[in-house]
Amino acid sequence: MTVYILRRSFYALVVMWAVATLVFFMLRAVPGDPLQAMLFDVGDPQAVEQLRRKLGLDQPIYVQYFLWFGRLFQGDLGNSIYGSRIEVSRIIAEAFPRTISLATLSFFVALILAVPAGLISAVRKNSPLDHGFTFVAFLGLSMPDFWLAILLIIVFAVNLQWLPAIGYAPLSQGFWPWLSHLILPSIAIGTAFSAILARMIRSAMLEVLKSDFIQVARSKGLLERQVILKHAFRNALIPVITVIGIAFALLMAGAVIVENVFAIKGLGRVLIQGILNRDYPVVQGAILVVSAIFIFSNLLVDVLYAMIDPRIELEK
Amino acid sequence: MAQITTEPNSAELAEGGLSPRQGRRWLRLLMQDKKAVVSLIILLMLIISAIFAPLISPYDPTSMAFDMLQSPSLEHLLGTDDLGRDLFSRIVHGARISLFVGVSTVAISLILGVTLGLLAGYYGGWLDNLIMRYIDLQWAFPNFIIAVYLVAIFGTGLENVIIAVSLAFLDDFARIARSMVLFLKEEEYVIAARSLGASDARVLIWHVLPNALAPIIVQATVSISYAILAEAGLSFLGLGVKASTPTWGLILSDARTFISRAWWLGVFPGFAIMLTVLGINFLGDTLRDILDVRETGEVSKR
Numbered sequence: 001m002t003v004y005i006l007r008r009s010f011y012a013l014v015v016m017w018a019v020a021t022l023v024f025f026m027l028r029a030v031p032g033d034p035l036q037a038m039l040f041d042v043g044d045p046q047a048v049e050q051l052r053r054k055l056g057l058d059q060p061i062y063v064q065y066f067l068w069f070g071r072l073f074q075g076d077l078g079n080s081i082y083g084s085r086i087e088v089s090r091i092i093a094e095a096f097p098r099t100i101s102l103a104t105l106s107f108f109v110a111l112i113l114a115v116p117a118g119l120i121s122a123v124r125k126n127s128p129l130d131h132g133f134t135f136v137a138f139l140g141l142s143m144p145d146f147w148l149a150i151l152l153i154i155v156f157a158v159n160l161q162w163l164p165a166i167g168y169a170p171l172s173q174g175f176w177p178w179l180s181h182l183i184l185p186s187i188a189i190g191t192a193f194s195a196i197l198a199r200m201i202r203s204a205m206l207e208v209l210k211s212d213f214i215q216v217a218r219s220k221g222l223l224e225r226q227v228i229l230k231h232a233f234r235n236a237l238i239p240v241i242t243v244i245g246i247a248f249a250l251l252m253a254g255a256v257i258v259e260n261v262f263a264i265k266g267l268g269r270v271l272i273q274g275i276l277n278r279d280y281p282v283v284q285g286a287i288l289v290v291s292a293i294f295i296f297s298n299l300l301v302d303v304l305y306a307m308i309d310p311r312i313e314l315e316k
Numbered sequence: 317m318a319q320i321t322t323e324p325n326s327a328e329l330a331e332g333g334l335s336p337r338q339g340r341r342w343l344r345l346l347m348q349d350k351k352a353v354v355s356l357i358i359l360l361m362l363i364i365s366a367i368f369a370p371l372i373s374p375y376d377p378t379s380m381a382f383d384m385l386q387s388p389s390l391e392h393l394l395g396t397d398d399l400g401r402d403l404f405s406r407i408v409h410g411a412r413i414s415l416f417v418g419v420s421t422v423a424i425s426l427i428l429g430v431t432l433g434l435l436a437g438y439y440g441g442w443l444d445n446l447i448m449r450y451i452d453l454q455w456a457f458p459n460f461i462i463a464v465y466l467v468a469i470f471g472t473g474l475e476n477v478i479i480a481v482s483l484a485f486l487d488d489f490a491r492i493a494r495s496m497v498l499f500l501k502e503e504e505y506v507i508a509a510r511s512l513g514a515s516d517a518r519v520l521i522w523h524v525l526p527n528a529l530a531p532i533i534v535q536a537t538v539s540i541s542y543a544i545l546a547e548a549g550l551s552f553l554g555l556g557v558k559a560s561t562p563t564w565g566l567i568l569s570d571a572r573t574f575i576s577r578a579w580w581l582g583v584f585p586g587f588a589i590m591l592t593v594l595g596i597n598f599l600g601d602t603l604r605d606i607l608d609v610r611e612t613g614e615v616s617k618r
Contacts, residue, residue: 015453139594144548144552150572150575151583154579165575249457249458250458261572272464275468291457
């Protein structure tokens with residue numbers, strides 16, 4: 001078990017290194033000198049040359065690579081090339097909690113929607129309600145999350161005026177301001193995942209309900225409600241755990257777009273704004289952190305899963 | 317994550333590839349399925365609007381007029397935008413870009429991915445290792461995130477979006493093709509072809525590929541819907557086509573500014589995206605049943 005965790009962690013580190021290296025070289029291999037983009041308004045070749053030397057860009061690429069990696073280990077991601085040239089690590093430190101809040105809340109939204117829908121669908125299999133949920137799940141999967149976000153804004157922010165349309169309030173300003181800004185974006189992100197989750201719960205429940213111990217529980221004279229909730233649902237949850245890895249991927253990918261709809265300055269908005277502004281240090285930093293979140297959550301899921309089911313071994 | 321199992325049993329394989337007779341049988345099965353009929357109607361509508369966009373749309377999608385932000389009426393079926401452009405005409409023209417990007421990216425992605433997967437599975441060894449380490453790396457991230465990363469590297473614009481989305485989706489095809497080869501390599505008819513002296517290319521193209529087609533077709537269908545969503549998302553974020561081009565993602569993006577005054581701008585383009593994706597997903601579902609391709613993960617990552 002320990003060996004497995006160590007090996008899996010080592011593998012995650014290797015993947016992280018590969019991503020960092022790929023990003024470093026690819027951002028530099030693409031035509032268009034980042035410095036030219038940076039200094040397009042200066043137009044002084046001497047200034048460009050000076051800055052090139054100052055940033056070490058006159059060195060061979062492999063020297064730059066090692067220097068860059070050294071700084072990376074000290075948590076130095078460079079500075080934004082715009083405005084007050086704020087440190088990238090600071091931008092990311094501010095964005096990080098916003099994205100995590102959003103992803104966590106989206107996960108709860110998905111659970112709240114999916115668990116009852118999945119349970120009812122399984123218990124009332126092939127009823128109109130089941131077909132209804134199936135259809136809604138199909139809609140949820142086919143709906144772009146940014147469109148759902150716009151629809152939610154139109155209904156709840158513009159027309160009903162129940163919730164704010166855009167922005168973010170940190171938790172330090174109070175629980176309700178924080179939550180009220182996150183409700184609509186969380187629903188926009190969580191809906192697609194809840195559709196998947198509901199389908200998974202339904203099929204897992206149907207599988208469990210067929211097994212012998214459910215028959216035993218029923219023949220003991222237990223209430224149907226107890227059989228469903230205490231015996232069946234608990235066992236149906238085990239296969240559902242596997243989708244948590246997918247959950248994280250979906251929720252993070254959703255956050256990248258939906259943060260931009262609600263103007264929440266999380267990691268996704270930082271990344272997209274960086275791309276639009278051609279702010280390479282910011283783009284690089286954001287890609288590294290978003291990737292680290294994916295790789296770390298994959299690792300976590302694998303380890304969790306190995307703890308639940310000791311038969312699993314490292315395949316790769 | 318999304319995975320289509322790629323170990324068909326020999327009985328399925330014995331039926332072989334895609335003969336015209338089977339084509340007709342599948343068509344008949346397709347017509348019996350309600351979901352399939354709905355999806356065919358949606359897709360037909362979509363293809364017709366894409367091809368005949370200039371004939372169908374009552375106005376030029378880029379011509380501006382003084383009827384700004386008009387709500388839906390008989391004159392402007394779906395209303396007009398802030399520059400007085402007819403929304404219905406813009407959505408009809410938007411079908412062109414969505415379909416073009418969806419189909420072309422998946423075609424490129426399929427060719428690249430399947431080639432990589434076939435090579436990796438057939439030759440094994442260091443080549444397999446090299447290809448699959450990269451594929452695994454990409455597999456660790458959702459396709460949409462990979463597409464965003466690639467746009468960050470290559471830059472914005474329609475061509476770059478097509479390149480980015482094509483590359484972002486190739487890992488799905490490579491994995492399917494590879495595991496199909498690994499399985500089919502041991503089949504007797506492949507071994508027979510090889511021992512008769514057929515070249516590697518001949519074996520792969522004539523003996524392995526036709527029998528690997530079913531799961532690849534199903535994956536391609538699913539991928540088209542995700543590629544369309546990805547293009548819409550990238551356009552929405554301002555990373556795709558240049559402004560004024562009518563694409564669904566961009567129309568929605570522009571709509572945000574006028575959201576409090578013009579709900580129709582925020583509602584209809586998204587409805588077009590959803591209908592398209594729904595139609596393709598229904599088709600994918602039906603194909604999966606007809607071609608008898610089993611899925612392990614059940615879930616596709618976006």
